Structure formats: structure tokens, C-alpha cells
Amino acid sequence: MAKGKPSAKLFNLSRLVRNIEVWASGDPKKIGRRYKNRYIGRKVVRKLWKWP
Secondary structure: OOOOOHHHHHHHHHHHHHHHHHHHHOOHHHHHHHHHHHHHHHHHHHHHHHOO
């Protein structure tokens, strides 16, 4: 099993911490904006990945 790069692990950890911070704030506006942007970002990346 590959260990992966330490910088990638730190990046993933920082994204997880940010998600926890947003949820802990309890602000529905922040939560909605965070997950809307994640959804849009994933859709864009998938489209670009398939782009010839």
C-alpha cells in the first residue's frame, strides 16, 4: 500500500478541518455555500478531465 505524499495528506486534512469548522459554526448559509461550491467544483473537474 502506497503511503502518499505528506503534502497531499496535509491538504486533505486541512479540507476536512474546514468542513468541520463550517458545520460547527451552525450557520446554514455557510454550510450551503460550502457544499454548493464543492459540488460545482467536482462537476467542473470531471468535465475537464473528460475533455479531449
